[in-house]
Amino acid sequence: MKQKEPNWLMVLKVSMPLCLSYIPIGLACGVLLHAAGFNFLMTLLVSIVVFSGGAQFLIASLLTINAPILSIVVTLFFLELRYALLGSSLSKYMKNQPQRFIWLFSVSLNDENYAINYLKFNTDKDWTPRQALMVEHYSLITWSVSNFIGSLIGSALTINLDIVDFALTALFLYMIVMQVRNRLTFLIGLLSAVLSIIFIAWTKSTIGIIISTLLASFVGFMVESYIRRHHQHVHHTWLFGKIRGPAITRKTVEDKDAEEADEADS
Amino acid sequence: METVWTNFPVLASTVVNKMDSTDHLILIALAAVTAFLPRYIPMLFFSTREIPDWFNEWMKYVPVSLFTALVVKSVFLSSTYHIELLGHVNYIIAGVIVILITYVTRSMAFSVLAGLVAVFVITTFF
Numbered sequence: 001m002k003q004k005e006p007n008w009l010m011v012l013k014v015s016m017p018l019c020l021s022y023i024p025i026g027l028a029c030g031v032l033l034h035a036a037g038f039n040f041l042m043t044l045l046v047s048i049v050v051f052s053g054g055a056q057f058l059i060a061s062l063l064t065i066n067a068p069i070l071s072i073v074v075t076l077f078f079l080e081l082r083y084a085l086l087g088s089s090l091s092k093y094m095k096n097q098p099q100r101f102i103w104l105f106s107v108s109l110n111d112e113n114y115a116i117n118y119l120k121f122n123t124d125k126d127w128t129p130r131q132a133l134m135v136e137h138y139s140l141i142t143w144s145v146s147n148f149i150g151s152l153i154g155s156a157l158t159i160n161l162d163i164v165d166f167a168l169t170a171l172f173l174y175m176i177v178m179q180v181r182n183r184l185t186f187l188i189g190l191l192s193a194v195l196s197i198i199f200i201a202w203t204k205s206t207i208g209i210i211i212s213t214l215l216a217s218f219v220g221f222m223v224e225s226y227i228r229r230h231h232q233h234v235h236h237t238w239l240f241g242k243i244r245g246p247a248i249t250r251k252t253v254e255d256k257d258a259e260e261a262d263e264a265d266s
Numbered sequence: 267m268e269t270v271w272t273n274f275p276v277l278a279s280t281v282v283n284k285m286d287s288t289d290h291l292i293l294i295a296l297a298a299v300t301a302f303l304p305r306y307i308p309m310l311f312f313s314t315r316e317i318p319d320w321f322n323e324w325m326k327y328v329p330v331s332l333f334t335a336l337v338v339k340s341v342f343l344s345s346t347y348h349i350e351l352l353g354h355v356n357y358i359i360a361g362v363i364v365i366l367i368t369y370v371t372r373s374m375a376f377s378v379l380a381g382l383v384a385v386f387v388i389t390t391f392f
Contacts, residue, residue, distance in 0.1 A: 016375060017374040017375040017378050018374075020375070020378075020379075021378050021382075037285060037290070038290055039287060039290075042287065042290045042291070042294060045294055046294045046297065049294060049297070049298035049301065049302075050294070050297050050298060050301045051301070052301060055297065055301065059293070059297065063285070069285075069289065069292060069293050069296065072293060072297075073293070073296045073297060073300055076297055076300045076301070077300040077304075080300055080301050080304050080305075081304050082304070082332070083301075083304040083305040084304045084305075084307070084308045085308075085328050085332060086305070086332075087304070087305055087306070087307075087308040087309035087312070088308040088309070088312055088321075088325055088328070089325040089326075089328040089329065090309065091308065091309050091311075091312035091313040091317065092312075092317060092322050092325070094309060094313040095313055097313060099310075102306075102309055102310055102313055102314075103306065103310075105309070106302070106305040106306040106309045106310075107302060107305070107306070109305045109309075111332075111336065115329070115333065116374075118329050160389065162354075162356070162385075162389060163382070163385055163386050163389055165340060166340075166356075166357060166360060166381060166382060166385040167378060167381070167382055168336075168340075169336075169337055169340050169341065169357060169361065169381075170360070170361075170364045170377060170378045170380075170381030170382065170385075171374070171378050172333040172336050172337050173333075173337055173361055173364045173365055173368065173377070173381070174364065174368045174374050174377045174378065175329070175333045176330060176333045176334055176337065177365055177368040177369055178368065178372070179329055179330040179333070180330065185327070185330050188327050188330055188331060189330050189331070189334045190334075191331075192330070192331035192332075192334040192335055192338075193334050193335075193337075193338050195335075196334065196335035196338045196339065197338055197342055197343065197349060200335075200338075200339055200343055200347050201343065201347060201348060201349045203347075204346075204347045205347065206339070208335075208347075209332070209335040209336065209339060212331065212335050213328060213331040213332045213335050216327065216331035216334075216335075217324055217325070217326075217327035217328045217330075217331045218324060218327075219327075220324075220326075220327030220330075220331070221320070221323050221324040221326070221327055224323065224327075225320070225323065
């Protein structure tokens with residue numbers, strides 16, 4: 001029944017929450033880059049080729065303290081290293097895609113559109129790499145246009161960064177809640193929270209995010225494989241006990257699979 | 267080429283940085299490379315060969331760990347990466363609201379919007 005809706009519109013609806021939260025952040029980013037001395041063409045260019053809120057805010061703030069180009073680039077490199085994680089974890093859905101597609105897809109991959117696409121791949125059997133690429137392009141367009149407008153408005157606009165910045169935090173919080181389906185993922189999330197506080201403060205850089213992510217997810221993997229080796233019915237163990245939302249909202253692929261599994265068991 | 271770039275007006279009234287547009291272009295080119303390589307290489311590597319099952323099992327826990335780390339960074343750490351557990355009380359309260367709304371509605375748009383409204387109200391009026 002749903003197929004009546006054209007594909008581009010369906011994907012646009014999926015991307016809409018992200019696009020909307022990109023508008024204020026993109027504007028803010030454009031304003032800051034402008035204040036750091038970028039003209040509007042440079043701002044547009046950087047927002048397309050770098051396409052990362054965190055990296056662009058970093059460029060702006062390092063430019064205002066007159067950091068040399070090389071040290072900006074090195075800092076950026078450590079900040080963007082975490083994209084390696086995104087690429088690795090999405091790669092299983094990118095099997096059999098032509099080289100050109102892999103290239104196109106990775107160019108405009110970032111934290112937020114990854115979050116949307118990972119959730120869709122995870123919960124929607126029919127979600128295709130083409131649609132995932134479309135999400136990336138919708139978010140890229142919104143992001144770069146917002147940056148561009150922000151740099152044109154420039155200092156005429158005062159933006160409370162503290163408020164704007166929370167849009168992405170809210171988006172990630174939403175993603176976390178949607179990811180947590182059993183007690184183990186919940187505990188891994190908690191573990192990652194503790195580890196990331198420690199490692200970010202210790203390394204004094206975002207490399208701490210990568211270390212804590214790799215460690216916490218590795219612990220999750222080890223615990224899961226231990227349980228799988230020692231229990232025949234993993235879904236009956238406490239750690240794999242389901243954490244589910246209210247009944248009306250259980251409509252994802254996994255929810256349905258779980259319900260069928262429950263029925264088969266009883 | 268250089269004059270084309272530098273002729274575009276820089277609208278800032280107070281330009282604090284000494285770099286010109288050529289420097290900016292070099293910076294952007296280098297930034298683009300550092301942005302592209304970490305995105306491309308793992309995806310190219312893992313999508314062109316058989317991935318062992320254990321790797322996929324491991325990657326399954328990456329999203330929840332990564333998103334938590336990103337949230338923790340903006341809520342519990344200062345911009346200079348010092349621990350400030352109560353540095354953003356507005357974020358903590360708004361964050362709890364986002365979690366509750368997500369749990370009940372499962373709607374991304376609604377959750378993000380409610381979070382923004384909450385953090386705006388808390389930051390502005392308290």
